[in-house]
Amino acid sequence: MTLSLPQFIAVLQGRWKLALAVLATTVLLAMAVTLLMTKKYTASASVVMDVKPDPLTGMVAGGGVNATLMATQVDIVESDRVTRRVIQNLKLDQNPALRAAWLSATNGVGTVEDWLARVLAVSLDVRPSRESNVMFVSYEAADPDFAATMANAYVQAYMQTTLELRVDPARQYSDFFDQRSKDARNTLEAAQAKLSAFQREHGVIGSDERIDVETMRLNELSSQLVTLQALSSESQSRQAQVRGGHSDQLAETLTNPVVSSLKLDLGRAEGNLKELGMRLGANHPQVQQAQTQVAELRNRLASEMARASGSVGVSASINAARLGDLRTQLDQQRTKLLSLKQVRDSMGVLQRDVDNAQRVYDLLAGRQSQTALETHVQQSNVNPLSPAVVPASASSPKRLLNLVASVFAGLFFAALAALVAELRDRRVRGPGDLVQALGLPMLGVLPTPRNPKLNAQQLKQRVVTGRALTPARR
Numbered sequence: 001m002t003l004s005l006p007q008f009i010a011v012l013q014g015r016w017k018l019a020l021a022v023l024a025t026t027v028l029l030a031m032a033v034t035l036l037m038t039k040k041y042t043a044s045a046s047v048v049m050d051v052k053p054d055p056l057t058g059m060v061a062g063g064g065v066n067a068t069l070m071a072t073q074v075d076i077v078e079s080d081r082v083t084r085r086v087i088q089n090l091k092l093d094q095n096p097a098l099r100a101a102w103l104s105a106t107n108g109v110g111t112v113e114d115w116l117a118r119v120l121a122v123s124l125d126v127r128p129s130r131e132s133n134v135m136f137v138s139y140e141a142a143d144p145d146f147a148a149t150m151a152n153a154y155v156q157a158y159m160q161t162t163l164e165l166r167v168d169p170a171r172q173y174s175d176f177f178d179q180r181s182k183d184a185r186n187t188l189e190a191a192q193a194k195l196s197a198f199q200r201e202h203g204v205i206g207s208d209e210r211i212d213v214e215t216m217r218l219n220e221l222s223s224q225l226v227t228l229q230a231l232s233s234e235s236q237s238r239q240a241q242v243r244g245g246h247s248d249q250l251a252e253t254l255t256n257p258v259v260s261s262l263k264l265d266l267g268r269a270e271g272n273l274k275e276l277g278m279r280l281g282a283n284h285p286q287v288q289q290a291q292t293q294v295a296e297l298r299n300r301l302a303s304e305m306a307r308a309s310g311s312v313g314v315s316a317s318i319n320a321a322r323l324g325d326l327r328t329q330l331d332q333q334r335t336k337l338l339s340l341k342q343v344r345d346s347m348g349v350l351q352r353d354v355d356n357a358q359r360v361y362d363l364l365a366g367r368q369s370q371t372a373l374e375t376h377v378q379q380s381n382v383n384p385l386s387p388a389v390v391p392a393s394a395s396s397p398k399r400l401l402n403l404v405a406s407v408f409a410g411l412f413f414a415a416l417a418a419l420v421a422e423l424r425d426r427r428v429r430g431p432g433d434l435v436q437a438l439g440l441p442m443l444g445v446l447p448t449p450r451n452p453k454l455n456a457q458q459l460k461q462r463v464v465t466g467r468a469l470t471p472a473r474r
Contacts, residue, residue: 011422018421019414026413030406034397041144042125042395043151045388047158049073049133050381070128073135073382076165077126077158083117085157086150092116124154134385144390151388163380170374177368184364188357195350202343214337221330228326232319266297 012019049069076082087093093112102112125138137154141147273290280287 012418015418015421019418022414022417023410026410027406030402034399034402037397038142039394040140041147041391042138042140043148043388043391044136044138045151045155046134046136046385047382048385050383074126080117082157082161083121086153087116090153148388148390159380159382162382170371174371177364181364181368184361188361191354191357195354198350218333218337221333225326228323232323269294269297
């Protein structure tokens with residue numbers, strides 16, 4: 001059945017007694033329930049999340065407060081772990097009245113802590129602030145003192161739990177880094193021992209300094225070799241002049257004072273011999289004596305020149321020997337330097353192992369020290385903002401709110417009751433109902449008569465239907 005708004009209003013007017021009875025009954029029942037309900041008191045405490053940098057790590061807790069972090073904190077407060085800590089802190093599991101209630105409710109099945117955790121969590125309400133890092137913890141109870149005590153106990157348990165959530169992982173990490181740092185220290189000591197053994201075996205203290213000294217020595221030998229090669233080449237050249245009969249052109253011969261003196265004496269003797277030969281003849285005793293003196297001077301000059309040119313050969317031999325010895329020393333120095341470089345490379349590998357082990361050990365030792373400090377932290381990043389106080393008035397039941405709600409609910413049920421009654425006993429309350437019931441079109445409506453007796457009848461208007469006029473229309 002479909003009702004228009006005028007029809008619905010007409011139904012309510014016709015069933016007003018029933019609707020009024022339903023409305024009054026609903027309101028009276030709601031008020032009776034409200035008066036019979038036990039008064040509940042709500043105590044609220046607030047905490048604030050501290051976003052200052054951590055003094056140990058220098059990091060902001062949680063990277064700053066956001067909606068996700070606040071939702072996580074709400075879940076922590078409402079967790080079973082926090083509730084159980086409240087029970088332990090207040091020793092509620094040892095309360096005789098609560099133990100008796102537990103036995104009555106569960107017949108001793110389970111533990112009193114599990115039962116209390118379920119019962120206490122029902123009355124807890126945690127709400128984060130929308131635009132700040134403040135969180136409100138509220139608890140509702142029949143006793144206002146108990147409500148305030150429980151709200152403050154939840155805040156205290158929440159702070160202790162957040163501290164445990166921070167310290168417990170730090171303890172685990174501290175043990176982990178302590179063991180790893182010991183292993184890293186053993187590795188470092190083994191690497192240092194290996195490096196020291198290698199240095200003792202090869203007699204190396206400062207490989208870079210020794211290589212620098214040996215490199216300088218190699219450079220000096222190379223310079224000496226170049227110089228000696230030039231001297232040897234010059235000596236061989238002068239020796240070749242001697243062998244070619246040009247010893248009189250050697251510098252040793254030209255600069256020899258004895259050879260120069262003999263040449264002068266030989267020149268005077270030859271001049272004297274030439275003068276005597278022209279004046280006295282070849283067979284004269286003075287000429288023969290002069291010839292003998294010239295021959296003697298020539299022999300002495302040849303002997304001195306041979307002696308002077310002989311030093312050239314000795315110098316060439318000495319320079320050749322020195323050149324060969326220097327080349328040998330240079331080859332040995334090269335071999336020694338290559339060996340030192342190989343030792344240095346091997347020692348460099350060992351030194352890098354030591355350095356890497358040192359870095360790993362320093363890093364692990366630093367982390368171990370930091371986590372060890374975190375295990376002794378006594379302050380969490382949650383601080384109490386305002387404690388819960390004993391509420392002066394009850395938070396429920398709310399009589400005015402219940403009265404308004406019961407009125408709206410009574411109006412709804414009254415309208416529903418009127419419609420149900422109308423469906424069970426359908427009546428004609430206007431022209432529209434008659435047209436809908438007969439299924440014929442409405443031609444007109446007679447005005448309401450002025451006779452007051454007719455106004456009391458169910459049908460206040462006279463309706464002319466199209467059934468009587470159907471032949472005329474045809």
